Amino acid sequence: MVRRDNYSVQFIEKQQAALVKCDWQDCPPSEHEIIGRTLVSLVSSGSERGAYMDYFGGTTYPLETGYAAVMEVQEIGVAVTNVKVGDIVFAMVPHRAYNRVKDDEVIHIPTGMLPEHAVIGRFPAVSMTSMIHTRIRPTEVVLVTGLGVVGLMCAEVMQHCGYKVYAFDPNLSRREVAQSCGLRHVYGSLDDVPEVKGVAGLAMECSGRENAVYSLIANLRKGGELYLIGVPWFRSTDTFAQELLLNIFYGYIHVYSGWEWSLPDRPKDFDPNSNYNSIKTAMEWIRDGLIKVEGIYDIVPPSECAGVYESISKGTLQKTCVLFDWRDLQK
Template sequence: MKQIIQSFKSGETILEEIPVPQVSRGSVLIKTSRSLVSLGTERMLVEFGKANLVQKARQQPDKVKQVLDKIKTDGLAPTLEAVFNKLGQPLPLGYCNVGKVIAVGEGVTEFSVGDRVASNGAHAEYVNIPKNLVASIPDNVTDEEAAFTVIGAIGLQGIRLCEPTFGETIVVIGLGLIGLLTAELLVANGCRVIGVDFDTAKTEIARKKGVLVVNPAAGDDVIKSVIDITNGIGADGVIITASAKTNDIISQAAQMSRKRGRVILVGVIGLNLSRAEFYEKELSFQVSCSYGPGRYDELYEHGGIDYPIGFVRWTEKRNFETILQSISTGKLDVKSLITERVALESYKEIYDNISNKGSIASILEYPEESNASNTVVLHQGNFNAGGAGIGIIGAGNFTSMTMLPALKTANASIVSIASASGLSGTIMAKKYNIAKSTTDYNEILRDPAVNLVMITTRHNQHARMVTAALKAGKHVFVEKPLALTGEELEGIVAAYDGTKTLTVGFNRRFSPHIQKIKKLVGNSPMNVIATMNAGSLPANLWVHDMKVGGGRIIGEACHFIDLITFLTGSKVKAVVMNAMGTNPQDNTDNASILLKYENGSTGVINYFANGSKSYSKERVEVYSQERIAIMDNFRVTEGFGFKGFSKLKTGLDKGHKDQFKLLIDRVKSGGDSLIPFDEILNTTRASFGAIESLKTGAWVSIT
């Protein structure tokens, strides 16, 4: 299938051939018939992509600070590599999609195959969309009319925050597509609406829809015009749908408002607010978030959990349905806003001149017949069955920024890469000369040319995919953690027969710093303190979800359990964990873990999310036989009391490159797993034990 993407690096807009996504649980697969180009939003993305690095930095000062902090901790080269890798990842364009449902995922009862639906899907021939971001289209609404659903919901959410009442005067600043839809909805709501824009064509459309217009380009004084129209009172509310860098708009909004008026920001403008202007009138100011309540809520959008209507009357899905109802009943006329209809293949007619385009609404029309393959073959590689061919499942940041560069250095032979959407996998396949991109990971398991399967998906998929790959007779590498529950782990134990290797991505034991310390201290009993200055993550991130990410202890702290196991040359016998807070639960990212080892060694893991990002991220201290080794952030290791050793200094090296090189050599030449299977099981069980200890407040034995 074909999809329109935007390169952040070059600014080029591309029609890319990618595999069709698989329908997922809680979602529907839609074959697109029409999509609407949001000229305002997409123009900003295109212009940002075309900007040079300095211009990009000026537009995102918060990102610049993150880069500077990363340089302090990781060094210049790894930081620049990460930045350019991020810029090399394209963005799918579009969020106003209409089509027919062709497949329904598990757990979806609201939709059936053949239903016409509107969604926030991208400009792609097929899209897989969670059910709470999909709405059924009334029979009397055409596909191109329904394409206005999502962008209409953006304007509607701004109106809901403004809370206009019948007869109030509301000013809409900016009569682009969202502004015109907002103004017409306000007129339908019984408001007197004043529209402000410099474009005569747009103000004329607004005038025909019953809007009083003010055009500064025609000599109108915006503030005085509003004051005059309202007989000196001022506007009850101002909704800003404009996109501009100036601070003048927010100042004008304040000056034209009545006392205790409301100002709602839907667009993007400068926000250097004057305290005096807002203070004297006691104005309220609020920023509107996209389509409405539920937006960016992982549980609502991807978990399919709706907000009870008695507590949250208008969610983003219910806003979608309201727009469709308004079109169906004739209260909202969107046909008059369509200025052009363009075939998908002719997309450049829109995007090549998007910065100077006078169009209001551009509709993309999709072919009735299109390629529906879930695999795209980019080239015919020379792969032999039973060789060292690699299939990668997962195309996230770890795959793109860490694994693929390391595999390239190791001259790996990659047959296929699987990704959920198909886009990220295809982009990586092109960059790293991978033969095939697919959205069905079972294609990789069935491929005789694939001998090593590498899994880097979300954590809740690891155990299932590891088990399936082992049963398919493949060598397996899986990024940590191996499993999230004891039941999952036992399933892996049952599938593992030792004929193929199983490696978990405990890369730190392969770092030259850890290898050096191991060589210096040997296997004598020791005390090891590992500190992870992990940094905080947003509370709604999937990693914190115990069913999806397993939490940061199981998901990340397992790295250090393995590292200490490697250094001590022993296995964990018992574990206890204490977390910060008066009532810690099973999910924490501020905890200290104490480990007892079979050979008498002791390990302490301090996993903290409340430290400064300007400090080193990882630190390991080893105390043994009146000697001390201290490793700082995998860049510097110092020794005290060792004969002939005082310091090792390298660039940031967490062991990924050596790990993957050794793994590929092992698959080619044969031999045992890089990490003994019993150590992998012990580490995984110890991470489960840490969580159990937090619940019980007692030591947990690891069997």
């Protein structure tokens, strides 16, 4: 094929994003390699925000960003057998117009599925790790705090799998989106539903805020479980830990990291669950209408990335998530 210039979204300095021309290996794919043109890529308002804001310090710029895209396969290596030119696949690759990826690092998109919907399958997989690990089974009550896209997808997945889900976010527009996606119990605060206090067996914390953790711990039943899915990027309260520890101690609460990569990326002999399988399953559920994603996203050209990340940092996004559409850039 005729090579073209490649472009990627990068954080060029702290709190500065830009679409820039990037290095591109102008050569055919290696034996097990795939080259694809990106159709859409997904912006993570959690992980990418951390690097954009440099919350932990020490980030080296410029930094390429992004970890989820749907691509059209354009070239394949001589040993590639699982895809062919023209296939539409998902891959965990950066926000780039063109990407190279190994043949065992792609997932086929279900036939007839919109790329815009398929790429969102990356988000339910974040909390599906915690759901796979938990001992709490349907039809127990589950509490979900934070209705950004990770929390929204978490609540939808749990409800689909038979749990009785109560979802919480102080942001009215987020609550309205959650209700439009079919969530039955959506509130601004746990104080709005005192009847669930001491009833819930499982809590999924997706906001990354300490106050949410305090509220969840205080509302779980004895022996309940709490999964910390949202990354606590920065300190948001001056509350001491003693109250938290007291509730954990006398409530016999089990607290776990919600780190999604505690599952392997691919199934193993004695561990059939994996992140790739979670993404594939989530895409199928979205395709079948079991998880609702219509209307939760904005789609913009990557040239508008600076405004997107500024909105994420300020909490002013109009929709729950943002996708970059690369197709016009490649004409």
